[in-house]
Amino acid sequence: MGEAADPATGRVAPPMSWRTRLSVLAAGYLTDATCRADGTVNRRLLGMLDKGVAASAAPRNGVASRDVTIDPAVPLRARLFYPCAPAAAEDDDAEAERPAVPVVVFFHGGGFAYLSAASPAYDAACRRIARYAGAAVLSVDYRRSPEHRFPAAYDDGFAALRFLDGGPGPDPDPGAIAGAPPIDAARCFLAGDSAGGNIAHHVARRYALDPSAFTNLRLAGLIAIQPFFGGQERTPAELRLVGAPIVSVPRTDWMWRAFLPHGADRTHEASSPDVATAGIDGAPDFPPATVVIGGYDPLQDWQRRYCDALRGKGKEVRVLEYPDAIHAFYVFPEFAESKDLMLRIKEIVASSE
Numbered sequence: 001m002g003e004a005a006d007p008a009t010g011r012v013a014p015p016m017s018w019r020t021r022l023s024v025l026a027a028g029y030l031t032d033a034t035c036r037a038d039g040t041v042n043r044r045l046l047g048m049l050d051k052g053v054a055a056s057a058a059p060r061n062g063v064a065s066r067d068v069t070i071d072p073a074v075p076l077r078a079r080l081f082y083p084c085a086p087a088a089a090e091d092d093d094a095e096a097e098r099p100a101v102p103v104v105v106f107f108h109g110g111g112f113a114y115l116s117a118a119s120p121a122y123d124a125a126c127r128r129i130a131r132y133a134g135a136a137v138l139s140v141d142y143r144r145s146p147e148h149r150f151p152a153a154y155d156d157g158f159a160a161l162r163f164l165d166g167g168p169g170p171d172p173d174p175g176a177i178a179g180a181p182p183i184d185a186a187r188c189f190l191a192g193d194s195a196g197g198n199i200a201h202h203v204a205r206r207y208a209l210d211p212s213a214f215t216n217l218r219l220a221g222l223i224a225i226q227p228f229f230g231g232q233e234r235t236p237a238e239l240r241l242v243g244a245p246i247v248s249v250p251r252t253d254w255m256w257r258a259f260l261p262h263g264a265d266r267t268h269e270a271s272s273p274d275v276a277t278a279g280i281d282g283a284p285d286f287p288p289a290t291v292v293i294g295g296y297d298p299l300q301d302w303q304r305r306y307c308d309a310l311r312g313k314g315k316e317v318r319v320l321e322y323p324d325a326i327h328a329f330y331v332f333p334e335f336a337e338s339k340d341l342m343l344r345i346k347e348i349v350a351s352s353e
Contacts, residue, residue: 003281012244013296020057020334024245024326027121031114039146039258041113052118053279054231063130064180065123070163073084074143076156078163079117081130081137084179097275102187102220102349103136104129105160105203109261109328110195111228111255112142112153115158118208121331128333129191132342133349138181142199145209146258152268153195153259159204159317165217173287185217185353190287191345194299195255197227201276201289208286209279210279219287220352223345226297227306232257242281246327247298288316289346294325320344 036044055065063195064084070076085098108115108122115122117139118312130137133325142156164185192200204222230252238249249275259270280286293303310317320339322337323331330338 011296012241014092014328017334020332022312023332027246027328028251030217030249032110034114034181034253035251039254041144041146041258046114050115050119052116053120053123054118055079060127061131063100063127065127068138070140070156074156074159076143076159077117077141078160079123079126079139079141080180081126081139083130083136085181098181100182100184101135102133102352103138103164103185104133104189104191104223104345104349105157105164105184105200105201106137106139107142107153107157107190107192107196107203108139109196109228111251112145112195112198112259116143116144123226124333125331128342129345132346134346135189135349136181138292145255150261150264150268151198151202154202154206157190157199158206159216161188161203161207161214165214169325186221187349187350188217188351189221189223191223191225192221192227192331193225193292195228195259197224198270198276200224201227202289204271204289205276205280205283208283211285218259219285221270222278222287222289223292223301223349224289224306225292225330225341226288226299227291227303228252228255228293228299229273229276229302229306230299231266235298238298239302241296243296244296244298244326252299273302273309276306277309277313277315280310280315281295286298288318290320290344292319292320292322292330294327294329294337295321295323297327299327 002182030049030102034042058063063081065079065081068078068080070078081284090183107127118307126137140160143152190200190204256266293300307317307319325337329335330341
């Protein structure tokens with residue numbers, strides 16, 4: 001099939017600088033170059049192309065980070081980002097009196113198979129969220145497919161909630177470290193983009209079906225940034241935006257085959273918006289959802305179906321539409337929409353006070 005264009009604009013992507021265009025092309029190349037025909041991922045090559053960055057105890061733009069262990073048996077780790085006290089506060093007793101901050105449990109994108117909490121784009125994005133929102137951000141380094149299929153990523157996300165609730169582990173209080181404010185688990189948000197948005201939804205669903213399992217943690221909101229859902233058919237946006245950056249039908253087809261249980265199709269609960277929301281109509285603790293949709297994202301029709309499914313279950317949904325946004329736009333700070341989304345996240349988190 002040849003390249004098609006959005007009839008409203010005549011393009012499959014918004015205008016962007018050559019530097020941004022190269023970054024976008026590199027993101028697609030990373031997937032294509034490491035995806036093997038036999039359904040596996042060349043992890044060695046991926047590690048060379050996606051060199052992780054180290055956590056930084058020294059603040060960068062007012063935010064420090066450290067790696068924490070959630071479950072050594074898996075092993076499951078996460079990167080904790082936290083806003084640091086002003087230098088003046090560190091010189092007196094004000095540091096000990098810092099108020100508790102809300103926490104955003106974040107799940108990175110990458111089609112369930114790629115990238116990590118240490119990937120440069122996600123390290124930077126989580127740092128920005130922490131800075132704008134004045135919140136701690138726990139970026140979960142969940143297990144990736146195809147080595148770990150459904151439901152491993154969801155299990156890891158749920159384990160992160162249990163960890164924040166005060167579950168066992170070498171870091172029972174991730175906020176109790178020098179320079180970090182205490183964490184208020186009663187103001188917890190789930191967030192993620194693409195596959196991470198899918199994971200955030202499913203973790204929220206698990207929580208809502210049995211909130212009594214948690215002593216301290218309460219979910220205040222769900223922020224699904226261009227969440228990855230799908231089905232058997234091709235949607236108008238998937239057909240119209242052939243050639244759009246980051247996302248393509250062949251790539252998403254491969255990702256679903258790598259993540260879903262062997263023999264399952266996209267009517268499975270992991271991918272189908274209708275099945276993914278089953279049961280939550282009787283779950284009052286499912287949090288208010290904010291769903292971000294981009295006009296140049298081939299997955300946008302599935303995201304709208306997800307919103308419709310949530311509304312059909314009686315759930316509160318706010319949609320943020322960015323007509324000129326490509327998939328994963330917010331990890332590119334040069335896009336004006338990226339800063340706007342950070343401001344919207346700030347508003348959402350502040351509403352929990």
